[in-house]
Amino acid sequence: METLQATFFLFVFVPLVNPAPPLQQESLQFYEYDTDVSMGSLTQRDYEMQPKDIRKDGINVSLDTSLMLQSDDSQLDVPPTKDTNLPTCLLCVCLSGSVYCEEIDIEAVPPLPKETAYLYARFNKIKRIAASDFADITTLRRIDFSGNRIEEIEDGAFAKLLLLEELSLAENRLVKLPVLPPKLTTFNANQNRIKSRGIKANAFKKLTNLAYLYLGHNALESVPLNLPESLRILHLQYNNITTITDDTFCKSNNTRYIRTRMDEIRMEGNPIVLAKHVNAFSCLRMLPVGTYY
Template structure:
């Protein structure tokens, strides 16, 4: 009888004991682990938590790359250099970043480039060879930077926009545009120029407003010794905002279709 009772007790209690032990083990595993030290995980690379800089990221991860076009506008983290471009890039838009300098190597061997827009950066210097070896570059926008001089420019350039810089006369040679026989649109407004550089016959539009230009000559736009000369391509000239009295230079515009636009005193 005693053995029978023992057997019945064992049959009833053993499953309960197993269940209780399993529950205790489960609850212990769920307890939050405290007092964890760095040694519990070995040597951690603390630098891996630091966000990578723009220069360390692949261009097409940092920017938007479409077929032939790269858009790097207001990049975060801040972009301070021109990124490495895919070889087939024809159009680069790197506006409103923190680029400070354009180097010769930035566009080396980029024969496909047709348009570069660097508006709204902090560019103070452009090395002379940065653009001059781009055989197909037609449009270059450098507006809203801090340039005091222009670099050498490619001969096929059609449009140059350098409005809102700090360009000075000594930084823009009188012959800077002489060999640019396709240049049609030239924007040099809101700078510190005191003289007007030579303008090629191809020019359609030239904006020189809000500079420090004080004088003109009969040769600035026309040919003073040729009263029959007509500058047929030039359609728009802006000189407003300069310390210049147009009335003192009546022969400076006789070859143009229209007088300079803008408000003059």
């Protein structure tokens, strides 16, 4: 009798599994401007992202790689930066309208993806900001250049940034301020080399949304003129301020005028004795911080 051989086929059914969901964007807070530290770094590196391993489609990938996988095609097409041969979104981290280019030693503002809303380029070697750097990026709302080597900002560099609300130029080498965009709410130029002649008389007058102004640790000889009514916090500590007038904060011709929004003025570390200028503070709800004797 012939031996019958049967061939058995084993079919294994593997259930389909949906790929892992994309990494959710974490909530990143903009650092608090200024501290009580007099000469140390006034910025806190609260954006540092620790490397993590995550899974995407069953494959272990690094956080940076995952972020790149989430970037849209337009971001991947950003041209190379001026200082490397890498496209911006490979050199930096591009995530949901934010570009993080921190501590990578770039010497110029990198080309940004269109629709960029937030740029963090802290602690680099940028020396100059050109008008062409933001000519096509009108969607910016926040820019942070803290801790660079910026000495010059070309006229009109921020002219087209009509949505910009927060701008930090702290810890640079500026001797004068650029023309600022109209919708700013927060401006930080702490720890530069700005003198009073480097600030135009009407530099802040039309900034009707400006609430936080930080000019501490510079070389100002006087309080800037025409401060807007919207101002809540003004830091002028550790400058060279020697004079103040009755019209600096108040209106000498209107004894009933009160600055209702001003919550804090810091003027410690200046050679001025504030007690000699009592009338200059008559419209304030509280006296400035500083030397009174």
